[in-house]
Amino acid sequence: MDPHPEPVDPRPEPDDPRAQSVDRPRVILASASPARLRTLRDAGLQPEVIVSGVDEDAVRAATVPELVARLAELKTEAVSRLVGQPSRPTVIIGCDSLLELDGAGHGKPSDEADAVRRWRRMSGRSGVLHTGHHVILRRGDRTTTSAAVAATTVQFAELDQAEIDAYVATGEPLNVAGAFTIDGLGGAFVTRIEGDHHNVVGISLPLLRRMLAELGISWTGLWP
Numbered sequence: 636m637d638p639h640p641e642p643v644d645p646r647p648e649p650d651d652p653r654a655q656s657v658d659r660p661r662v663i664l665a666s667a668s669p670a671r672l673r674t675l676r677d678a679g680l681q682p683e684v685i686v687s688g689v690d691e692d693a694v695r696a697a698t699v700p701e702l703v704a705r706l707a708e709l710k711t712e713a714v715s716r717l718v719g720q721p722s723r724p725t726v727i728i729g730c731d732s733l734l735e736l737d738g739a740g741h742g743k744p745s746d747e748a749d750a751v752r753r754w755r756r757m758s759g760r761s762g763v764l765h766t767g768h769h770v771i772l773r774r775g776d777r778t779t780t781s782a783a784v785a786a787t788t789v790q791f792a793e794l795d796q797a798e799i800d801a802y803v804a805t806g807e808p809l810n811v812a813g814a815f816t817i818d819g820l821g822g823a824f825v826t827r828i829e830g831d832h833h834n835v836v837g838i839s840l841p842l843l844r845r846m847l848a849e850l851g852i853s854w855t856g857l858w859p
Contacts, residue, residue, distance in 0.1 A: 658856075659856065659857065660723065660724040660725060660726045660772075660852060660857065661683070661721065661723055661724070661725045661726070662675075662680055662681065662682040662683070662725075662726045662728070662857060663682060663683050663684070663685050663714060663718065663725065663726065663727045663728065664682040664683070664684050664685075664728050665685060665686070665687050665710040665711050665713070665714040665727055665728060665729040666684070666686070666687075666710065666728075666729065666730055666837075667684065667686045668730075668837050670811070670816070670818065670836050670837050671730060671836070671837045671838045672684060674833055674836050674837070674838050674840065675728075675838065678840050679855075679857070679858040679859070680857050680858070681859060682728065685714045685717060685718070686714075687709070687710040687711075687713035687714050687717075687729070688713060689706065689709045689710050689713055691706055691731070691742070694706055694709065699733050699735040699739075699740035699763075699765050700765050700767070700784045700786070702731075702733065702740055702767075703731045703732060703733050703740075703765045703766060703767030703784060704767040704769070704782060704783075704784050705767070706731035706767060707729045707730050707731045707766075707767035707768055707769035707782070708729070708767070708769045708782060709729075710729035710730075710731065710769070711727045711728070711729035711769045711770070711771045711780075712771070714727050714729065715727050715771050715773065715778075718773070721773050721774075721775075724772065724773070724774045725772070725773045726770060726771070726772055726847070726850075726852060726857075727770065727771040727772075727773070728768070728769075728770055728838075728843065729767075729768075729769045729770075729771075730766055730767060730768055730769075730837060730838050731766065731767045732764060732765065732766040732767075732812040732813070732837050733764075733765055733812055733813070734762045734763070734764050734765075734789070734812060734813030734814075734815075735762055735763040735764075735765055736756065736757065736760070736762040737756075740765070741753060741812070741813055741814070742812045742813075743809065743810065743811060743812055743814070744808060744809055744814045746809070747803050747804075747809065750803045750808040750809055750814045751799055751800065751803050753808075753813075753814045754794060754799040754802070754803065754808070754814060754815075755799065757791045757814070757815070758791060758792070758793050758794045758799070759791065759792070759793035759794075760790075760791055761788055761789060761790045761791065762788075762789055762791070762813070763786050763787070763788050763789070764786070764787045764788075764789055764812075764813060764834060764835050765784055765785070765786050766784065766785050766786075766834050766837060766838065766839060767782075767783075767784050768782065768783050768784065768785065768838070768839065768842055768843060768846060769781075769782045770782075770843070770846050770847065770850065772850040772851075772852065779850050780850075781846040781847075781849045781850055782846075783842055783845075783846055785830070785831055785834040785839040785842045786830060786834070787828055787829065787830030787831055787832075787834045787835050788828065788829040788830060789813075789815075789817075789825055789827075789828050789835060790825070790826045790827040790828070791815070791824055791825060791826065792823075792824045792825070792826045794824060798824075802820065802821065802824070805820055807819055807820050807821060808821065812837070816836075817832065817835045817836060818836055
């Protein structure tokens with residue numbers, strides 16, 4: 636027997652499927668939004684969902700872009716604390732969206748009456764959908780971050796009162812920032828956008844890819 640055997644590297648070879656599962660970062664979405672989760676899954680990512688519990692109504696900022704950026708940051712930081720010490724590289728993604736109209740940011744309507752009022756103001760006009768993105772990468776004791784805001788201009792169709800009432804009655808506008816969707820029933824009421832379609836849904840995939848690259852994470856490396 637060789638008294639000085641060569642040490643055995645316990646790590647699997649790169650082509651071994653076990654290596655892929657070990658090396659691929661854990662991805663966490665710090666949001667309860669079904670649309671964001673669906674968008675990431677459709678793009679090939681399989682994130683876990685951990686809701687931050689941040690009190691969004693208590694946060695203030697001077698501008699709408701600053702507010703969504705701050706909210707996204709608070710969400711990721713809260714979830715990062717919940718995660719504790721990660722056993723492997725962990726990516727935490729937080730987002731927050733608001734529709735800017737007449738200089739004010741609008742999230743989810745408080746009730747049906749509020750949604751109707753919103754749509755009376757939005758009808759035939761354009762607004763800007765801002766989404767703050769914040770990414771935390773944790774590798775052992777090291778933490779790095781990336782933050783950015785995407786903005787998409789949305790042109791709304793002119794709706795009559797019957798259409799507004801019918802749309803609000805579906806309940807969809809009550810569950811989304813800006814009281815509309817582009818990928819659901821509200822899509823028929825959006826005539827044009829300037830910017831990223833995914834940003835209107837709630838998360839900009841091209842922007843997120845660039846942010847991850849800044850942190851040294853390959854987008855395709857997150858695919859199964």
